[in-house]
């Protein structure tokens with residue numbers, strides 16, 4: 137890894153001020169489980185001059201219910217989410233998603249904020265310098281998308297534009313399913329954005345001098361039936377080929393509320409409202425769930441090598457809604 | 463712990479001059495900088511352990527967080543030393559494979575002995591990581607089930623397909639105390 141200057145941050149204000157002053161030459165670091173891979177691979181056009189460790193900012197590691205909201209600090213580690221009794225009781229989709237991320241050792245250091253801000257996993261984008269890279273592409277600001285004509289088996293089947301890489305974050309999918317919003321701090325004060333609107337095909341909504349401080353979720357009165365299913369080649373370590381988060385309320389066999397979000401199919405988590413509407417007010421039968429799954433994928437436009445993801449996504453939707461555990 | 467304060471018109475971030483690392487019970491005070499014996503801000507913990515402190519028991523295989531070979535225990539948790547910056551390990555307590563034997567008698571930890579008794583390796587490159595992940599589990603939960611052992615080892619890969627023997631070796635000390 138090439139060298140850099142390293143600072144510890146002690147407040148949100150100082151962090152944002154420093155980010156502004158370095159004008160893109162400083163990079164935040166939380167658990168580092170994504171950032172160190174990027175620095176080691178040395179595949180980006182700019183290498184940071186300064187690394188700002190934000191783990192030293194006090195008071196950003198809470199999980200608490202506060203009136204109408206569940207609030208999770210950006211520095212909460214995924215292991216703490218997996219072990220949280222509050223989350224297991226009422227927000228189990230977050231526990232299930234966190235448990236599928238990477239491996240136990242990574243969950244011990246990886247933070248929720250870092251999970252949401254991790255960079256794309258597109259293999260053209262990440263092709264390391266030491267192996268003859270880096271490769272230029274549209275997301276890096278020059279050339280065209282290499283995945284469109286290349287090997288796009290893990291790329292988007294919907295929502296791609298210019299860049300067809302999928303949002304790699306499992307937590308984003310579960311948070312979008314609970315209507316989560318990100319609280320973002322910057323020199324101009326605080327703002328918030330829905331998790332699903334945070335991601336764009338070419339990156340995310342953060343300005344150069346902003347950071348995520350908290351994730352806010354409308355408090356749930358009843359847990360309903362929450363599920364997170366993730367299809368991978370190997371169970372641990374691997375990123376999702378497709379994932380599905382769902383929160384389904386069923387009363388007397390009839391679906392009274394449904395939220396379904398697809399992951400790893402697009403550059404952002406995809407809430408499939410038409411499929412939800414098909415379910416609401418009807419008895420939960422295999423036939424109706426199958427038609428909801430077809431509806432969820434109705435808008436997909438696979439690339440040359442990833443049509444297989446459509447069928448996997450449909451099957452996961454069906455299993456998630458039916459309450460299967462894998 | 464000395465800290466150098468940097469001021470950027472109104473913003474204060476701190477850079478470190480040196481770090482205190484406790485490895486296997488021994489305290490090391492290491493200066494930040496370039497040159498022999500110093501810690502560069504970009505040095506990973508696995509690099510510092512192996513190259514600066516000479517503790518080569520910790521192995522580096524993928525160097526990118528994907529194999530578990532470099533696992534050590536930090537403040538009670540299994541972590542990947544290739545994915546941590548040493549400069550951020552100030553005041554941390556670290557246990558490596560070298561720290562498991564009894565320091566007075568030199569006797570191996572029962573878990574290490576169990577790996578030998580079950581021939582839980584072929585080339586042995588994944589073994590320090592496997593043992594450190596298992597040790598972190600056993601410290602937390604001295605009587606894990608087979609499922610819990612598999613879960614705790616799910617981030618450790620073995621190229622030689624010794625997994626079955628490894629799970630048996632850990633299960634043989636499960637519930638046996640220390």
Ligand SMILES: Cc1cc2nc3c(=O)[nH]c(=O)nc-3n(C[C@H](O)[C@H](O)[C@H](O)COP(=O)(O)OP(=O)(O)OC[C@H]3O[C@@H](n4cnc5c(N)ncnc54)[C@H](O)[C@@H]3O)c2cc1C
Nearest residue numbers: 166167168169170171238246247249250251253306348527
């Ligand atoms: C082998 C391996 C497997 C993985 N598998 C998965 C997986 O299955 N699913 C998955 O979702 N992820 C996976 N990851 C990706 C990732 O490492 C983790 O998801 C992790 O949660 C990232 O968190 P971190 O705190 O370590 O982030 P860091 O590496 O510290 O940060 C990542 C990025 O986010 C920025 N950042 C961090 N915190 C903030 C903040 N509060 N505000 C603004 N920007 C911030 C940093 O500047 C950096 O650019 C995997 C990684 C590895 C190495």
Ligand code: SF4
Nearest residue numbers: 258273281299300301
């Ligand atoms: S999918 Fe995006 S990151 Fe990958 S090659 Fe195309 S533009 Fe680059």
Ligand code: FES
Nearest residue numbers: 523525529530544
């Ligand atoms: S060497 Fe650290 S995880 Fe592979």
Ligand code: FES
Nearest residue numbers: 584586620621622
């Ligand atoms: S014994 Fe060779 S990698 Fe595990």
